[in-house]
Amino acid sequence: xxxxxxxxxxxxxxxxxxxxxxxxxxxxxxxxxxxxxxxxxxxxxxxxxxxxxxxxxxxxxxxxxxxxxxxxxxxxxxxxxxxxxxxxxxxxxxxxxxxxxxxxxxxxxxxxxxxxxxxxxxxxxxxxxxxxxxxxxxxxxxxxxxxxxxxxxxxxxxxxxxxxxxxxxxxxxxxxxxxxxxxxxxxxxxxxxxxxxxxxxxxxxxxxxxxxxxxxxxxxxxxxxxxxxxxxxxxxxxxxxxxxxxxxxxxxxxxxxxxxxxxxxxxxxxxxxxxxxxxxxxxxxxxxxxxxxxxxxxxxxxxxxxxxxxxxxxxxxxxxxxxxxxxxxxxxxxxxxxxxxxxxxxxxxxxxxxxxxxxxxxxxxxxxxxxxxxxxxxxxxxxxxxxxxxxxxxxxxxxxx
Amino acid sequence: xxxxxxxxxxxxxxxxxxxxxxxxxxxxxxxxxxxxxxxxxxxxxxxxxxxxxxxxxxxxxxxxxxxxxxxxxxxxxxxxxxxxxxxxxxxxxxxxxxxxxxxxxxxxxxxxxxxxxxxxx
Numbered sequence: 444x445x446x447x448x449x450x451x452x453x454x455x456x457x458x459x460x461x462x463x464x465x466x467x468x469x470x471x472x473x474x475x476x477x478x479x480x481x482x483x484x485x486x487x488x489x490x491x492x493x494x495x496x497x498x499x500x501x502x503x504x505x506x507x508x509x510x511x512x513x514x515x516x517x518x519x520x521x522x523x524x525x526x527x528x529x530x531x532x533x534x535x536x537x538x539x540x541x542x543x544x545x546x547x548x549x550x551x552x553x554x555x556x557x558x559x560x561x562x563x564x565x566x567x568x569x570x571x572x573x574x575x576x577x578x579x580x581x582x583x584x585x586x587x588x589x590x591x592x593x594x595x596x597x598x599x600x601x602x603x604x605x606x607x608x609x610x611x612x613x614x615x616x617x618x619x620x621x622x623x624x625x626x627x628x629x630x631x632x633x634x635x636x637x638x639x640x641x642x643x644x645x646x647x648x649x650x651x652x653x654x655x656x657x658x659x660x661x662x663x664x665x666x667x668x669x670x671x672x673x674x675x676x677x678x679x680x681x682x683x684x685x686x687x688x689x690x691x692x693x694x695x696x697x698x699x700x701x702x703x704x705x706x707x708x709x710x711x712x713x714x715x716x717x718x719x720x721x722x723x724x725x726x727x728x729x730x731x732x733x734x735x736x737x738x739x740x741x742x743x744x745x746x747x748x749x750x751x752x753x754x755x756x757x758x759x760x761x762x763x764x765x766x767x768x769x770x771x772x773x774x775x776x777x778x779x780x781x782x783x784x785x786x787x788x789x790x791x792x793x794x795x796x797x798x799x800x801x802x803x804x805x806x807x808x809x810x811x812x813x814x815x816x817x818x819x820x821x822x823x824x825x826x827x828x829x830x831x832x833x834x835x836x837x838x839x840x841x842x843x844x
Numbered sequence: 845x846x847x848x849x850x851x852x853x854x855x856x857x858x859x860x861x862x863x864x865x866x867x868x869x870x871x872x873x874x875x876x877x878x879x880x881x882x883x884x885x886x887x888x889x890x891x892x893x894x895x896x897x898x899x900x901x902x903x904x905x906x907x908x909x910x911x912x913x914x915x916x917x918x919x920x921x922x923x924x925x926x927x928x929x930x931x932x933x934x935x936x937x938x939x940x941x942x943x944x945x946x947x948x949x950x951x952x953x954x955x956x957x958x959x960x961x962x963x964x965x
Binding site: 449500 | 860862863887888892895900937947948956
């Protein structure tokens with residue numbers, strides 16, 4: 444009798460154990476709630492990590508497209524506020540189409556295997572085009588990307604014509620690369636997606652991811668950042684989980700016709716001066732002298748551009764004439780879209796590159812005054828209370844710095 | 845009374861053998877639950893690959909290395925499983941045939957290329 448009871452007990456245990464085998468979704472004996480909540484947390488983890496990925500990829504696209512294409516259209520932004528041309532220029536369209544591909548393909552093509560249905564956000568233009576905003580029809584899913592300020596540039600935009608003037612010499616220019624960042628930059632993404640997960644019977648799951656990075660360049664502030672090196676202070680939204688990588692772009696002029704481009708500068712040292720959980724200060728010491736340097740930072744894979752030199756200019760007068768002289772170490776950029784009568788004959792300019800870009804069916808001409816260069820005028824503006832305003836009144840817009 | 849003890853012990857052994865057979869037979873509840881568990885882990889692995897920034901950035905820069913690494917990792921879930929990265933067909937990711945399990949998830953590389961991450965066993 445005892446043996447029979449033992450036999451029954453043992454087989455009961457074996458059968459029950461096999462029924463309660465620990466498989467997700469295999470509810471029976473185990474508490475269904477435990478399995479369910481574990482699946483929900485896995486689904487949320489997968490979707491949030493994809494949203495983080497889309498955020499990083501979009502910031503990469505936005506920054507690089509702005510540095511590559513935005514400058515020709517930015518003069519229209521200056522003249523007419525952030526008008527239609529700038530906001531529908533190539534850097535915006537490329538970035539918006541990247542967003543549409545990455546959201547549509549993932550959330551629509553994976554609808555069946557993941558059991559997801561989301562309200563897909565669409566582009567919702569903002570007045571200031573340094574913010575890209577997307578909202579869904581129901582207003583539940585919201586996505587925003589911010590570049591402040593946008594690093595206007597021409598790294599991939601090719602001019603219609605370009606010429607370099609240097610003290611009487613006139614040289615054709617084949618390629619002109621410019622990146623015009625400020626000394627500080629802020630980039631941010633915030634993605635908030637509302638979705639239903641049918642496999643888990645979840646309605647209205649709201650998944651939000653947010654990240655921002657701010658960075659600024661410092662010159663000769665203290666013993667840790669002496670003159671001759673560039674310090675970069677980085678602050679992020681999340682502690683620890685980011686890495687930073689630093690490059691410096693240096694102006695080079697080579698070949699004939701001239702290639703006025705950037706090359707990676709050789710650095711003697713990149714060292715960490717100070718750090719906390721949320722911030723870090725790097726000191727960059729170049730190997731040799733830099734010309735119009737641009738610091739390119741990658742923080743958590745996101746590129747950011749910072750101005751690596753001091754922006755300084757002077758107005759030089761002689762009699763009825765005047766000139767804008769670049770005494771700093773960043774380019775000075777002026778632009779016009781209509782004829783300007785105040786410019787002196789180009790033979791007087793020194794170290795100036797004139798480039799004309801096609802914007803839609805219009806042309807925009809940029810005067811880039813390089814380091815130690817000057818651009819001469821037939822009028823004396825130096826006594827004007829605001830030189831930039833005086834030039835603007837004559838059709839020449841001050842673009843940078 | 846001895847035949848009672850004989851019967852009890854022999855029936856106990858019989859039940860034990862039957863139970864053990866039932867536990868390890870391919871159609872048994874326990875084996876099926878184990879398969880389900882592995883498939884759940886494999887599909888979770890596929891979802892993680894398709895949504896992981898680290899994997900997708902590496903896949904963009906070094907496709908062969910990323911797929912090789914993913915294959916090495918998926919073998920720890922199921923020794924017969926494998927990971928492939930394929931091109932989507934007609935805007936969707938078709939699931940290739942596999943004897944036990946196959947899942948295909950759509951994802952996008954940092955340069956905008958659409959790819960499918962396929963895990964099968």
